[in-house]
Amino acid sequence: MRFTLRKALLRCSLLLASRSSIAFPTSASQRSVSDVLFPYQKEGVLRLVESKNLLLADEMGLGKTVQVIEALNQIGNKKSKALVICPKSLLNVWEYECSKWLQLPLNVQVVSPKNLPEIQDGSITVINYDIVHKYKMELRSQSFDFLICDEAHYLKNIDARRTEAVFGDGVDLSRIPSEYLWLLTGTPVLNRPIELYPLVSAIDPIEFGGFEDFVNRYCDPQIKNYGGNFMRDFSGASNLPELSQRLKPLMLRRYKVDVLKQLPPKFRSCKCLLDSGEASLERMRINELLNMNGVSSNISSDNGSLRVEDFGYEASSLVKYLGYEVNMDDPESKNKVMGLIATVRKETALLKVDVAADMLKDAILSEKIVVFAHHRDVIESLSQKFGKQAVCVYGGMKTEERADAVRRFQEDPTCRLFIGSIRAAGVGLTLTASSHVIFLETDWSPGIMNQAEDRCHRVGQNVSVQVEYYVFRNTIDEWVAKALINKQSNINQILPGDEENTNLDVRAPSKYVFDFGKHCELCLEDVPPSYVQYLIKKGIYKDKFDLWKALFDRNMVAEEPLKMSMRQEKPTETVPTERKRKVLYKFDFGKYNGQMWDEVPESYRAWIMKEQVWKSRGTLKRALINADYFDQDLDLDEEEKPSLDQKDDKASRFPIKKFRLSVQSPYLVQELEVRGVQVPEKDKTKILTLKRMLKAWYDDNCVGDSSGEITLLHVNPSDLWRVTRSKNQKMG
DSSP states (O other): OOOOHHHHHHHOOOOOOOOOSSOOSSOTTTSOGGGGSOHHHHHHHHHHHHHSEEEEOOOTTSOHHHHHHHHHHHHOOTTOEEEEEEOGGGHHHHHHHHHHHOOSOOEEEEOBTTBOOOOOSSEEEEEETTTGGGGHHHHHTSOEEEEEEETGGGGOOTTSHHHHHHHOSSSSOOOSOEEEEEEEOSOSOSSOGGGGHHHHHHHOTTTTOSHHHHHHHHSOOEEEEETTEEEEEOOOOOOHHHHHHHHTTTEEOOOTTTTGGGSOSEEEEEEEOOOHHHHHHHHHHHHHHHHHTTOOBSSOTTOOOOOGGGSOSSHHHHHHHHTBOOOTTSHHHHHHHHHHHHHHHHHHHHHHHHHHHHHHHHHTTTSOEEEEESSHHHHHHHHHTTGGGEEEEOTTOOHHHHHHHHHHHHHOTTOOEEEEETTTSSSSOOOTTOOEEEESSOOSOHHHHHHHHTTTSSTTOOSOEEEEEEEOTTSHHHHHHHHHHHHOTTOOOOSTTOSSOOOOOSSOOOOOBOOSSTTTTOBGGGSOHHHHHHHHHTTGGGGOHHHHHHHHHTTSOSSOOOOGGGSOOOOOOOOOSOOSSOOOOBOOSSTTTTOBGGGSOHHHHHHHHHTTGGGGOHHHHHHHHHTTOSSSOOOOOGGGSOOTTSOSSHHHHSOSSEEEEETTOTTHHHHHHHTTOOOOHHHHTOHHHHHHHHHHHHHHHOBSOSSSEEEEESOOHHHHHHHHHHHHHHHO
8 A cells, every 4th residue: 555645644533833933952850841941931820820710822943832831830739630721733842842841740642533531639620722612511510720721812702502501601701710711822812802801800800890891991892883783892892991901911922032031042942743753754755766776675664763863964874764775875876765755854844834834824813924945845835734824935936026025024013924945045035024933844055944943133123033843753843943053063953852952043053252342341242133233234234354254154244344554544633631621411312311412421422432333423523523522513414504605613613504402301400501601590490481582482383293392493591581581471
């Protein structure tokens, strides 16, 4: 009987998918789970334990599952009884994650559509949302210690059978009995506030009152005509700031950007889609192809117990791993075998399309995702499942089509998925609209894989990048993945269950430490991407050879670095040691934001002058000019040049055509004086009065908004004081 992987997939009832988006150093049996949790995850565990009822709404990829399992470890015991409700595609995810992280001797059992196993103490029962209504009475007759609803947004519809089975029918909100209720979702609200009601009412039935109280306050109910029937519509929204505040005690939500400093710049994990039983079917397919081409096997097709670690990571080792005797020194034999194996890899990748599509449908609700594959058939098959939500880039496309696809993914909020070829889309593109990369297929070269990952991990990205490999365990997929890692001397294995830490960045550690500027003594990877982008845009890096080399090595700049001796050194303005006037400038950028010029360290001011940062800061530039900070006159922009008939006095040193004064500034008097306005001593302490006078002047003579910044046009500063005093007298 001939088997194909497509037929095998139809026979497979188990698709093991590693749900944990963040892979961890080791299994729970070898080491305490708390030892490998990030600080924000430990905080989540504490909230779960203390709150009893909690909506854990961390952004996708922050590891909600492992937080819940660790909470079970801390407060559960060998007699605990837990019920986990999740989507069908995640049934065996929970089974796998519990086997990896659960430290209690609890029996994990998965409910099938035809049979509900006996629920006893010391068990974790996992059931999917599609069949939970079938066992409504049986589940409600139990008393669970823990009720865990994963992807809890599946319960957003109060009238749905699954919601009624878990939480009640909307009138009687008696949920499945449990001491603890933990709801997990990265998207607690998909469209409108009404979707929150089933979740928050289950967590705390008293806080929001009944259904009527909630919808009247937060859903802006309207009477609408539906075919002659007048009904209330709850699809609106109202009082959202208040709702947000009231949710805080009931919900814990963190974003990647919130915990950025706790995460590595790039972290990898695997989602394992098949176990060793299905791997034997792949061997049958390989055996079939090779036998058809005159290559014999010395290992039976049902032998799936061999481990990748027992063999090497060269092409000849792959053939040995698969159980075939081929002379790999013969180019013809080698090419034949590797070509046939490539055929199987393609079929294997096509099998992942349906599974990946199911997982991506929920994922793209909360974030944009980049998917890489090798074969065009795989790319197009996945793209067809998402229609206009996805764009593709593969070999043979016109340059204009590629550019349009990238532009749409970067700018169009309705475009949620980028599907590209590892080779064709893995270089030269910027895809920083996403921080989540998925590989359905892998390349033989780790350098090519790194290039593809870095479409998202590059200048312009402000969060950690999550990279996932969809891998079939005990198959060629696993061998290729481990072969890639073996080629990287500075990282360890990434497959779930391995002993080493997988939260490693494959990029070599930065050899460059800043010796200048506001991020002095920080490594290149530790400074904000926006700062690096600024250094590149302004060309500042070209005066720092080591920085230039570090940027070039990371493909952040295209031009190869040149030694200073090979370039013409640019002169920079020197900072005078003495100045006639005080620089009245409050920083609105950088690490000293909000401080006055003379309050920041001299080294920081010297850096601003040396690197000519002031040239891109108009307000700072004018303040320096006004304070005679430069030894020689600088060319002003045309609109900044004073008129020819302007007198050479203090007021004329600052451009009269346009300047800004902050009504909120405590230095308001000094700002007036430096512009030649003589403020009487008795009025210098009357800052509030002065603000009121300027506001009166602003109302009659100025343009702009009333947010506290006033713009004075064509005004002589010496006249300003007289006019404002007159205004003040009229105001009484």
